[in-house]
Amino acid sequence: xxxxxxxxxxxxxxxxxxxxxxxxxxxxxxxxxxxxxxxxxxxxxxxxxxxxxxxxxxxxxxxxxxxxxxxxxxxxxxxxxxxxxxxxxxxxxxxxxxxxxxxxxxxxxxxxxxxxxxxxxxxxxxxxxxxxxxxxxxxxxxxxxxxxxxxxxxxxxxxxxxxxxxxxxxxxxxxxxxxxxxxxxxxxxxxxxxxxxxxxxxxxxxxxxxxxxxxxxxxxxxxxxxxxxxxxxxxxxxxxxxxxxxxxxxxxxxxxxxxxxxxx
Numbered sequence: 001x002x003x004x005x006x007x008x009x010x011x012x013x014x015x016x017x018x019x020x021x022x023x024x025x026x027x028x029x030x031x032x033x034x035x036x037x038x039x040x041x042x043x044x045x046x047x048x049x050x051x052x053x054x055x056x057x058x059x060x061x062x063x064x065x066x067x068x069x070x071x072x073x074x075x076x077x078x079x080x081x082x083x084x085x086x087x088x089x090x091x092x093x094x095x096x097x098x099x100x101x102x103x104x105x106x107x108x109x110x111x112x113x114x115x116x117x118x119x120x121x122x123x124x125x126x127x128x129x130x131x132x133x134x135x136x137x138x139x140x141x142x143x144x145x146x147x148x149x150x151x152x153x154x155x156x157x158x159x160x161x162x163x164x165x166x167x168x169x170x171x172x173x174x175x176x177x178x179x180x181x182x183x184x185x186x187x188x189x190x191x192x193x194x195x196x197x198x199x200x201x202x203x204x205x206x207x208x209x210x211x212x213x214x215x216x217x218x219x220x221x222x223x224x225x226x227x228x229x230x231x232x233x234x235x236x237x238x239x240x241x242x243x244x245x246x247x248x249x250x251x252x253x254x255x256x257x258x259x260x261x262x263x264x
Contacts, residue, residue, distance in 0.1 A: 019050040021209055021254050025196045026110055026139055027054050029259035032194055033137045035059060039105035042129055043067040044094040044122070045112035049078030049087070051139075055108055056084040068092035068100060097125045106135035113140050113182070114175035123186035127264060136188060136262050140175040141255035147210055148252050152244040158214045158237070161227045165217055168224040176258030183262055191260035201251035203242070209254060211238035 035041065037060040043052040046067030056065045067089045069075050078089045092100050094112060107126040113119040127136050144163065148155040166173050176195070183191045200206060215234035221227040233240075245252055 018209065018212070019048070021198050021206060022110065022139075022257065023050055023054060025198070025257050025259075026051055027058075028196070029139055029194055029261070030055060030058055030108065030137065032259070033106075033135055033192075033261035034263075035106055035108075035135070035137070038062045040103070041065045042100065042104040042107045042126070044107065044109035044126060045069060045115075046078055046089060047074055047111075049082050049089065051108055051110045052078070052087050052089070053082055053084060055106075056087045059086065061086060064088070066090060066100075066104075068094055068097070070094065095122055095125070097129060100129060102129045102131070104130050104134060106130065106137060108137045108139075110139040111141065113138060113179075114172045117170065119172070119175070119182055120186045123182060123188060127186065127188055130264055132264055134264050136183070136191075136264065137259070138179055138183075138191075138261075139257055139259045140179055141257055142176040143173040143255055145256060146253065148207075148241075148245055148250055150248050150250045152248055152250070154240055154244050158210070158232070158241070161221055161232070162214050162217055165221045165224045165226045168226070169220055176256060179258050179260035183260060188264070189262040191262040194259040195256055196259075197256040198254040199251050201245065201249070203246065205242060205245050205252040206254060207241035207245055207252050208238040210252070211241055 035055060035058045039059045041055045041059060043055060043065060046052050046069045049067060052065045052067035063086060065087045070093045072091050075089045075091050095116060107130050113122060116122050147159050163173055180191060215237060218229050218232055
């Protein structure tokens with residue numbers, strides 16, 4: 001599995017902040033897919049635990065959620081920041097799910113398949129843990145779209161840096177639009193789809209979100225020879241991006257998120 005940052009503490013903070021944008025979209029996806037009280041849910045690549053906590057709210061006290069994450073430090077972070085008694089976090093590899101039992105009513109995953117060298121294999125392994133009649137629900141982005149409109153010089157530069165670094169690292173920048181085909185290739189039914197994003201102009205435009213992502217990817221940019229920390233200047237990046245947006249009267253567009261779900 002390729003991941004663009006190795007700073008776990010900073011990544012947990014970034015994922016928690018990221019949830020402010022994506023959690024409402026993921027909640028609507030889980031509701032549309034039919035996550036309901038009493039279900040037992042497996043969450044792949046739980047990270048900071050945002051999706052697992054959303055699922056736990058929807059399945060209620062009679063349901064249960066098991067979040068699996070390869071990084072033990074991330075598992076500890078998720079445990080510390082989760083009060084819900086119906087959520088359990090385990091150290092396990094989402095690529096193989098070795099040691100994870102079957103019989104779940106649903107499996108979920110957000111921003112996980114884009115990092116996987118074999119996303120079709122991950123879907124097959126996940127589906128094998130779901131009972132007949134259960135749900136497979138995935139939520140993935142399209143990072144190749146225009147991040148700001150208009151797109152001034154700085155926005156264009158940081159977008160080009162990040163996309164080049166991700167592509168060199170083998171991270172799929174358009175996993176969301178590929179979900180329908182991936183479900184079919186994995187032998188699953190053609191999924192239902194829901195595509196949503198967040199966009200806003202003015203002083204509340206979420207330039208900070210893209211600044212967080214780009215700053216987190218600096219080690220990858222340096223490793224791949226795309227850009228240096230000095231060139232990115234992470235301490236001032238959010239302010240500079242927002243200033244550009246305000247200066248041209250534009251808006252910031254968060255990644256379009258494709259939700260896909262299928263009933264087995």
